[in-house]
Amino acid sequence: MINIPKGTKDILPQESYKWQWLEERFRQTCERYGYKEFRTPIFEHTELFQRGVGETTDIVQKEMYTFEIAERSLTLKPEGTAGVVRSFIENKLYAGQLPAKYYYATPCYRYEKMQKGRQREFHQFGIEVFGSQSMLADAEVISLANDFLTGCGVEGFKLHINSIGCPKCRAEYRKALQDFIRPNLDKLCETSQGRFETNPMRILDSKDPDDQKYLVGAPKITDYLCDDCRTAFEELQRDLDALGIEYEVDPGIVRGLDYYTKTAFEFISDKLGAQSTICGGGRYDNLVEEIGGPSTAGVGFGMGIERLLITLEACGVEIPQPDECDVFIAAMGSAAQTKALQLGAELRRAGKKAIVDVCGRGLKAQLKYADRLGASWCMVLGDDELARGVVQLRDMKNSTQTELPVEKAFEEIN
RNA sequence: GUGGGUGUCGUCAAGCGGCCAAAGACCCUGGGUUGUGGCUCCAGUAUUCGAGAGUUCGAAUCUCUCCACCCACCCCA
Numbered sequence A: 001m002i003n004i005p006k007g008t009k010d011i012l013p014q015e016s017y018k019w020q021w022l023e024e025r026f027r028q029t030c031e032r033y034g035y036k037e038f039r040t041p042i043f044e045h046t047e048l049f050q051r052g053v054g055e056t057t058d059i060v061q062k063e064m065y066t067f068e069i070a071e072r073s074l075t076l077k078p079e080g081t082a083g084v085v086r087s088f089i090e091n092k093l094y095a096g097q098l099p100a101k102y103y104y105a106t107p108c109y110r111y112e113k114m115q116k117g118r119q120r121e122f123h124q125f126g127i128e129v130f131g132s133q134s135m136l137a138d139a140e141v142i143s144l145a146n147d148f149l150t151g152c153g154v155e156g157f158k159l160h161i162n163s164i165g166c167p168k169c170r171a172e173y174r175k176a177l178q179d180f181i182r183p184n185l186d187k188l189c190e191t192s193q194g195r196f197e198t199n200p201m202r203i204l205d206s207k208d209p210d211d212q213k214y215l216v217g218a219p220k221i222t223d224y225l226c227d228d229c230r231t232a233f234e235e236l237q238r239d240l241d242a243l244g245i246e247y248e249v250d251p252g253i254v255r256g257l258d259y260y261t262k263t264a265f266e267f268i269s270d271k272l273g274a275q276s277t278i279c280g281g282g283r284y285d286n287l288v289e290e291i292g293g294p295s296t297a298g299v300g301f302g303m304g305i306e307r308l309l310i311t312l313e314a315c316g317v318e319i320p321q322p323d324e325c326d327v328f329i330a331a332m333g334s335a336a337q338t339k340a341l342q343l344g345a346e347l348r349r350a351g352k353k354a355i356v357d358v359c360g361r362g363l364k365a366q367l368k369y370a371d372r373l374g375a376s377w378c379m380v381l382g383d384d385e386l387a388r389g390v391v392q393l394r395d396m397k398n399s400t401q402t403e404l405p406v407e408k409a410f411e412e413i414n
Numbered sequence B: 001g002u003g004g005g006u007g008u009c010g011u012c013a014a015g016c017g018g019c020c021a022a023a024g025a026c027c028c029u030g031g032g033u034u035g036u037g038g039c040u041c042c043a044g045u046a047u048u049c050g051a052g053a054g055u056u057c058g059a060a061u062c063u064c065u066c067c068a069c070c071c072a073c074c075c076c077a
Helices: A013-032 A047-054 A058-063 A080-091 A135-152 A166-185 A189-199 A200-205 A209-215 A227-243 A305-314 A334-349 A363-372 A381-389 A407-414
Strands: A043-045 A066-069 A072-076 A100-109 A123-128 A155-165 A261-269 A275-285 A298-304 A328-333 A353-356 A377-381 A390-395 A401-407
Touching: A013 A100, A013 A123, A013 A135, A013 A155, A013 A305, A043 A047, A043 A080, A047 A058, A047 A072, A047 A080, A080 A100, A080 A123, A080 A166, A080 A334, A123 A135, A123 A200, A135 A227, A135 A275, A135 A305, A155 A227, A155 A407, A166 A200, A166 A209, A166 A390, A189 A200, A200 A353, A227 A261, A261 A305, A275 A305, A275 A381, A298 A305, A328 A334, A328 A363, A328 A407, A334 A353, A334 A377, A334 A381, A334 A407, A363 A377, A381 A390, A390 A407, A401 A407
Parallel strands: A328 A353, A328 A377
Antiparallel strands: A043 A072, A066 A072, A100 A123, A123 A298, A155 A261, A261 A275, A275 A298, A377 A390, A390 A401
16 A cells, blocks of 8 residues: 655545645635735756755755756745746736736645644645835735635634844844854753854744743844834834724844844634644845845745645634535336436536536435435436436435426426 | 654444454444335454554553554645
């Protein structure tokens, strides 16, 4: 027996309707905001992620699905933004009308240890806005995520926002933070020590309780923002207030991806266990340039579809299951079976979901099957009906049955 | 990479050294008038208890090893 690879999940037919429902809602929400769908390959040159996501990140250092083929190193996308940015540059979309607004749904791959809400292959909805430096864009991106989550029926989620500054103020903050930590550096856990030089801000969200003791009173990024970044952050908060979106300023949000600047935000759900982030995003004003395009501002988010599904379930949201069958055609005898095939095709041409027995089972079994399918009507025909050009039309809800000529039966069903 | 938990039919689950060629429920399949569902009745469906080794007269039940899955750390969606 060959099993599914660890960290992946089949989306079975009995649950795929939930995915379709979410995808449809997400598409609708995005299109109402004027966003267009972007589709990029599932793999890219490894270098794109090294540059885009950042060499110091865990993702690049140990989680990528990288493979060599024809002497090129390729990597399955670990997140959605880099590919869109690459294509945006490659197709010179920056030369078109700005801001450019895109959305996507994509699988992502990260070699991680499995956990609730964490898989090696997972799926993200995401959006990106290119070409706006204004916080209005950030507010819109957050608002879109908020609308979508609320519209799906998600409850009890929280929005955390932070500003991690631009390279200018971040450098200053970084220095202040290192100065603060340095006296106790040897007391911190190994990973935190390792991050001291590469990414000291990540030390702040260390889960090690001992570490946290030494981090009390650590300088906050928000106190080190330059004028530009500070007013921007205030502006964002005003916009969110105006939109009636509740949020909490959380200086702890750092984001694991290197490319973020200024705004960083997370939508947190308390229903997910340890993996509480359902949606994470922010601004990345230097990413496009970093990857080789003209300096272009960007904001966006990524949202975990599996996590969203878990949350929805926990919120008791019932995703409507589409009807499987309008009419079931039960037939006995080979002549009637052939006729059933024809009737089925005709009904489908008229837009009905018509299902015909394809097992040649007994009548009882066919009706049982029809019942399970939730058919509202059942057409029964055997040699007798065939000879007379009629059909037994059974109303499955009321258990009533009448004999009608075929055309009359069709009218009745409509 | 590091902890903790679990592993009996398709699913949920009883059993915790002999009466277990493994209860029960659900699902599934077939049947109860040669042609009628949802209710009901009957029948069928694990030579086997994640795998292997050991202890024992005797193991699903005890021991060991391995494997798989889950949860948590880490990280993130």
